[in-house]
Amino acid sequence: VTGLAASHSGSALGNSERLDAEDGLAHLRERFLLPSDTVYLDGNSLGALPRAVPAAVDELIRRQWGEDLIASWNLHDWIRLPQQVGEAIAPLIGAAPGQVLCVDTISVNVFKLLAAALELRPGRPVILLAEGDFPTDGYVASGLARLLGEERCRLRRVPTERLADALDGDVAALLLTEVNYRSGERFDMRRLTAAAHEAGALAVWDLAHSAGAMPVSLDASGADMAVGCGYKFFNGGPGAPGFVYLAGRHQEAAQSPLAGWLGHRQPFAFEPEYASAPGVARFQAGTPPVLGMVALRAALEVFEDVSVADLRRKSLALTDHFLACLEHEALLPDVFELATPRSRERRGSQVSLRHPEAWGISQALIERRVIVDFRAPDIVRFGFAPLYNRFADARRTAVELADILRDKAHRDPRFADKPTVT
Numbered sequence: 001v002t003g004l005a006a007s008h009s010g011s012a013l014g015n016s017e018r019l020d021a022e023d024g025l026a027h028l029r030e031r032f033l034l035p036s037d038t039v040y041l042d043g044n045s046l047g048a049l050p051r052a053v054p055a056a057v058d059e060l061i062r063r064q065w066g067e068d069l070i071a072s073w074n075l076h077d078w079i080r081l082p083q084q085v086g087e088a089i090a091p092l093i094g095a096a097p098g099q100v101l102c103v104d105t106i107s108v109n110v111f112k113l114l115a116a117a118l119e120l121r122p123g124r125p126v127i128l129l130a131e132g133d134f135p136t137d138g139y140v141a142s143g144l145a146r147l148l149g150e151e152r153c154r155l156r157r158v159p160t161e162r163l164a165d166a167l168d169g170d171v172a173a174l175l176l177t178e179v180n181y182r183s184g185e186r187f188d189m190r191r192l193t194a195a196a197h198e199a200g201a202l203a204v205w206d207l208a209h210s211a212g213a214m215p216v217s218l219d220a221s222g223a224d225m226a227v228g229c230g231y232k233f234f235n236g237g238p239g240a241p242g243f244v245y246l247a248g249r250h251q252e253a254a255q256s257p258l259a260g261w262l263g264h265r266q267p268f269a270f271e272p273e274y275a276s277a278p279g280v281a282r283f284q285a286g287t288p289p290v291l292g293m294v295a296l297r298a299a300l301e302v303f304e305d306v307s308v309a310d311l312r313r314k315s316l317a318l319t320d321h322f323l324a325c326l327e328h329e330a331l332l333p334d335v336f337e338l339a340t341p342r343s344r345e346r347r348g349s350q351v352s353l354r355h356p357e358a359w360g361i362s363q364a365l366i367e368r369r370v371i372v373d374f375r376a377p378d379i380v381r382f383g384f385a386p387l388y389n390r391f392a393d394a395r396r397t398a399v400e401l402a403d404i405l406r407d408k409a410h411r412d413p414r415f416a417d418k419p420t421v422t
């Protein structure tokens with residue numbers, strides 16, 4: 001970063017143009033439909049629209065649904081979409097075939113996996129969580145604890161740096177997000193999974209902010225279970241279905257608490273008793289959301305032409321460049337506090353800046369067509385999606401930020417109210 005910052009002191013603009021010109025992944029931006037006047041740095045919340053999606057959804061709706069109607073479940077293999085899309089996701093998260101299913105949301109999948117993990121580790125009632133992790137994981141774990149009673153399930157929440165020490169013989173599962181949603185800090189999946197195993201616990205990973213932006217090494221790390229979503233770096237669209245990963249070695253024993261008919265061994269036998277389907281397929285409960293899965297399947301095609309290792313290289317170069325531009329504009333280290341680790345190893349695909357007036361700043365940026373988001377109480381998040389973000393986006397964002405602070409544009413009273421979704 002220091003080297004980059006120094007080379008920027010001449011012309012950050014020239015540097016951005018050179019980096020874009022030399023970017024071997026630059027052509028992938030063409031695979032997305034993005035408004036030309038906009039810098040989109042919120043792909044870690046809702047990925048941009050892939051060009052392939054509208055046609056795929058149109059074909060699904062007009063021809064398959066419209067003309068082939070219910071025959072489409074067999075004719076167009078709608079029934080196998082959860083497996084098909086799961087297999088498309090698997091190589092992107094370091095999973096061998098047969099372990100990933102596209103299904104439900106992260107929240108629902110966390111419930112199913114934690115319940116299964118508790119059953120796999122009888123006599124161990126504790127779910128270990130990190131303070132400051134995305135709230136839904138903790139909410140869902142609390143709901144499960146309320147349902148099962150504290151003899152069978154309770155939460156232990158500690159700061160991330162104390163997770164390894166908090167693993168003892170009571171812990172059934174460690175649940176952690178690989179990249180923290182607020183700070184963008186990336187945690188060491190291999191090390192923490194090994195620590196969990198040493199204590200006899202399972203490691204359950206939330207990949208919301210890593211899948212699609214960097215290599216994820218579930219199999220190689222020995223992870224037991226994982227969840228993720230389709231709407232962030234996978235660009236599957238608003239409300240896209242999520243996924244579960246269940247390591248092969250647990251597939252005999254792990255059971256979903258939501259024993260629904262489509263997780264049954266023979267759904268169309270309509271038997272009165274539940275008998276779980278083999279493998280990860282049992283983590284499906286009900287009818288798959290076909291529209292969302294077809295959109296996600298089309299969105300994932302972009303990943304056939306790029307390696308996640310190359311995406312990671314570009315993602316780090318983008319965030320390096322943004323940090324250098326912020327320094328060039330004298331916004332770091334004094335005006336903002338950097339919430340994201342400087343170390344490349346520990347950095348996800350975003351830069352988070354702390355400022356007491358973060359809300360107004362985020363709104364002033366959005367008004368200037370630089371789309372970022374705000375995380376309470378004081379963070380502006382800049383998510384970099386290596387499939388379509390440019391180095392010039394980083395540079396323009398830093399320049400607009402400097403301009404806003406100089407003019408105090410963020411203090412305008414029209415930014416006083418917050419909408420429902422921030």
Ligand SMILES: Cc1ncc(COP(=O)(O)O)c(C=O)c1O
Nearest residue numbers: 105106107134136177181208229
């Ligand atoms: C780390 C993390 N986990 C879970 C979620 C929410 O997942 P879902 O809405 O799919 O249940 C999010 C949403 O942004 C997230 O960032």
